[in-house]
Amino acid sequence: MNYKTAYSIEDFRQIAKKRLPKGLFEFIDRGNDDEVAMRENIAALQNIKLVSRVLNDATVRNQSIELFGKKQLMPIAIGPTGSAGLTWFEGEIELAKAAAASGIPFTLATSSMTSMERVVKEAGGNLWFQLYMWPQRELSHQLVERANRAGFDALIFTVDTPVAPGREYNLRNGFTIPFKFTSQNIIDVASHPRWLFGVICKYLMDSGLPRYANFPEHMQSRITALPMGRSMATNESLHWDDVKKLRDLWPRKLIVKGIQHPEDAKLALQAGADAIIISNHGGRVLDSAPATIDILPEIVKAVKGQMSVLIDGGFRRGSDVVKALALGADAVLLGRATLYGTASGGQSGAQAVIELYRREIDRVLGLIGCRDVADLGLDHIFKKN
């Protein structure tokens, strides 16, 4: 199977599983601890049922939205995933190009392998930058200034990883930072020659082993060297003052990612954020976190009309996106799904995934008799007595 004959996100996932070494695939695909939160994100979405209204002439259907004053062709955006550049040679550029071609925003993660300036230059489109606030705050502030100079449209501040998550499978696979060479993972890599030659060897011939290209110069180590990556994403001292400081530094849209409580949504608003992303990091941090779709309605109620509310976690079908919009979200971010697409076929694979969501959203709108995503509301959600 290749991405041209993939008909569902699960198909793309299976292709990615085949193409990538096990350690890398599991790093992308799996969750945290017992992976309950990751499974429940998906299950909670599946448990919500939509109400169809028939004979409502839905011949013409619109799924474009306006977000932050800009039109986008679909109600989805690509969320930040630090490892896109390992799934394909310069995977971040491939994914950003796919997003630009599909008319949706792309988010570049702090810990990506491609420099933000290159992504802006080579992909263009509606670009957001994701920030982790390092304990040495001035380094993160410098990164914000760099993203501002590069011209990113929005800044996403991720706040849900104050301490390092426990991912046992990474330890078992030796997929740690610094990367540990074991006979097991050497065999793993050697048995995926397409990835070894198509990704790693290309980096070696181009600019050497992948680096965290957006880290300050003195921290720009290879992925096999100094301890960084995830450990560099954590900061136990994060505080609402950090959001206020970013509000002072950042002139365009400011989004706080990782909100799970209505009161925190209000605090984000007070601190000057334009939007929040309801997120449990795709079930990759606190395994006892609730499914994001279950906490959406309360949070929407708390800040309705005052800021944009985005959501991610477990969205694998167009119907999932429709459900979130009906429950009050302004847009949905995708994490793993478009990584599977990038791993399957670079830009074309990622674009095929986005197109799959477009078709599915369109089909569901037709089936429930809804002509425009702007008309989605609680009437479309089935309530059990």
Ligand SMILES: Cc1cc2nc3c(=O)[nH]c(=O)nc-3n(C[C@H](O)[C@H](O)[C@H](O)COP(=O)(O)O)c2cc1C
């Ligand atoms: C491999 C991987 C890497 C990620 N890296 C980041 C990151 O660097 N910054 C961040 O804010 N979120 C990161 N996330 C979380 C995603 O932005 C998003 O919240 C999550 O993937 C959504 O869930 P889904 O994968 O079920 O769509 C990552 C997720 C994955 C799967």
